[in-house]
Amino acid sequence: MTTRRKFLTTAAMAGPAALATPAIAQSKIRWRMQTYAGPALAEHVIKPAIDSFNKIAGDQMEIELFFADQLVPTGELFRAMQKGTIDAVQSDDDSMASPTDVRVFGGYFPFALRYSLDVPVLFNQYGLGKIWEEEYAKVGVKHISAGSWDPCHFATKDPINSLADLKGKRVFTFPTAGRFLSRFGVVPVTLPWEDIEVAVQTGELDGIAWSGITEDYTVGWADVTDYFLTNNISGAWIGHFFSNMDRWSELPDNLKELLKVTFDSSHYYRQWWYWGGEADLRVNGPKMKLTSIPDAEWAQVEEAAKEFWDEIADGSETRAKVVKIIKDYNAVMRDAGRPYRYG
Numbered sequence: 260m261t262t263r264r265k266f267l268t269t270a271a272m273a274g275p276a277a278l279a280t281p282a283i284a285q286s287k288i289r290w291r292m293q294t295y296a297g298p299a300l301a302e303h304v305i306k307p308a309i310d311s312f313n314k315i316a317g318d319q320m321e322i323e324l325f326f327a328d329q330l331v332p333t334g335e336l337f338r339a340m341q342k343g344t345i346d347a348v349q350s351d352d353d354s355m356a357s358p359t360d361v362r363v364f365g366g367y368f369p370f371a372l373r374y375s376l377d378v379p380v381l382f383n384q385y386g387l388g389k390i391w392e393e394e395y396a397k398v399g400v401k402h403i404s405a406g407s408w409d410p411c412h413f414a415t416k417d418p419i420n421s422l423a424d425l426k427g428k429r430v431f432t433f434p435t436a437g438r439f440l441s442r443f444g445v446v447p448v449t450l451p452w453e454d455i456e457v458a459v460q461t462g463e464l465d466g467i468a469w470s471g472i473t474e475d476y477t478v479g480w481a482d483v484t485d486y487f488l489t490n491n492i493s494g495a496w497i498g499h500f501f502s503n504m505d506r507w508s509e510l511p512d513n514l515k516e517l518l519k520v521t522f523d524s525s526h527y528y529r530q531w532w533y534w535g536g537e538a539d540l541r542v543n544g545p546k547m548k549l550t551s552i553p554d555a556e557w558a559q560v561e562e563a564a565k566e567f568w569d570e571i572a573d574g575s576e577t578r579a580k581v582v583k584i585i586k587d588y589n590a591v592m593r594d595a596g597r598p599y600r601y602g
Contacts, residue, residue, distance in 0.1 A: 288320040288514070290346035290506065293336060295354055295498070297327045297452055299478050303532055304408065304498075305349050308525035312517060320514050322347070327452045340503050341399050347502040353434050359394040360577040366433040367411040367493040370564040371585045373592070373600060375495040375530055378407035385584050391499070394577065401507040404519060406526030408496035409533040411436060413488040414475045415466030416459065418550045422559065431455050432468040436492060439567050440468065443560065459483040468492070472544065473536030481546040489541070489551045492560070500525075 294305045301324070309324045331339045336355035339345045348355060352365025364371070372378060382388040382405045395402040413419055415428065426444030430437070437447025445468075450458055458464040460483050467480055471491075475481040500522045507515070541549060572582040592599040 287318055288510070290320070290322045290502075291325065291330070292322050292347040292349065293325040293327075293330050293339075293345050294349040295327055295333055295336070295351070295452070296349070297478060300474060301326050303477065304529060305525060307528060308521045311524065312521040315517060315521070316514065320510075333452065337400070340501060343503050343505065345503075346506045347403075347500065349498065349500055351433070351496065351498045357395075358398060360575045361391055361394050361581060363435045363571055363574075363578070364581055365497050365499065367436040367496055368585075369436065369439045369492045369567055370561055371493065371568075371589070372407075372497075373494040375407035375409075375534060377588070377592075378405060378495050378497055379526070381584065381588055385588050387581065387584060390577065390581060395501065396504070399504045401502045401504050403500040403502060403507075404522050404526065405497060405499045406522075406529060407533075408498050408529055409471030409473055409537065410491040410495060411468055411493045412471055412491045413466055413468050413486075414470075414472075414480055414484040414547065415486050415488070416484055417465065418486045418548070419488045419552065420550050421552055422556055428465040429463070430466045430468050431458070431464055436468060439492070439564065442563055442567075456480060456483050470496075471533065471537050472540045472547070473533050476536075476540055476544060476546065481544070485547060486550050487541075487547040489549055490557050490560075492564075 292309070294301050296304050306324060309322050313321050325345075327333055330345060333350065333354050334356045336345070336348045336350055337357050340348045350365075352359065352362045354366060356362075357365065372381075382391070388402075388405065391402045391405065411432075413425075413430070417424070419425060419428075422443055425440070427446065428444070429446045429448050430440070431448050431450055432440065432445075434447075434449075437445070441447060448458075448464060450464075455464065455467060455469075456479050459467070459480070466484060467475075470478075470480075472481070472487055475484065475487065500518075502518075510518075568582050568585070572579040589600075
């Protein structure tokens with residue numbers, strides 16, 4: 260009783276704030292984030308940033324990271340985040356079945372990008388970031404940031420030396436990329452990410468158009484494919500960090516800023532990891548032989564992409580706005596000449 264009286268007397272003298280402090284100190288925000296990437300790839304594309312965030316956030320917040328399909332299938336990521344089942348997501352718009360008008364531009368939008376630096380320039384200087392923020396706010400999701408990944412190449416069992424060699428090939432790829440590639444006889448196949456390696460081994464798949472050569476080596480696909488096509492349909496993948504809007508709004512400003520900074524560090528990591536890896540593995544990688552489709556023949560694919568852009572632009576006012584920005588940007592890059600665009 261004496262101890263209890265002493266505590267109450269001390270608390271009364273200290274005021275209400277003293278009583279509230281212990282509860283605040285013990286309250287730790289916990290988020291669950293799922294990435295599109297499997298464990299081996301996540302070691303590079305997301306885990307370093309999450310480890311850094313957790314270390315800096317300390318007792319304030321912790322993010323628990325889950326890999327591809329661990330909590331929900333990748334195609335259900337958006338809905339799970341929107342409902343709050345998952346607090347945050349790393350993915351492209353296309354893979355997570357975004358219901359927004361910008362879905363088709365996530366992942367690999369054919370020939371919109373030549374280099375990885377095109378992505379941050381388009382989002383930060385040409386207005387795409389604002390468009391994405393507005394589109395996702397309409398559906399209760401916070402678009403935190405966009406970044407670039409690797410280019411999109413074919414990794415196949417049989418050599419690809421002409422457009423004719425693509426016909427009938429069953430290929431794992433992204434929805435929009437598959438829709439475009441089907442014009443050249445490619446048969447797009449959708450499978451869970453972790454099943455791809457076995458599907459190539461069993462013959463269910465003839466190849467993969469989901470990444471560059473760095474990922475082929477990192478995730479094991481270079482072990483089951485024999486050839487790498489140097490022509491690509493995009494110079495970079497567009498991926499994003501998202502969160503449930505309510506969870507984002509609940510965060511104090513310092514944690515919002517910390518999320519942005521650590522996610523930007525993730526974008527930077529990928530810039531040099533992919534850029535250096537793509538070149539090194541083409542030259543020094545022992546597992547896949549390089550093949551190429553002649554430039555004159557590949558020009559048909561590039562021309563078809565322009566028609567594809569116009570078809571996408573007809574879909575909505577928002578899509579038309581994005582396509583115009585992409586066209587304007589590429590015109591500037593082309594007119595600027597080397598090193599921005601050439602050939």
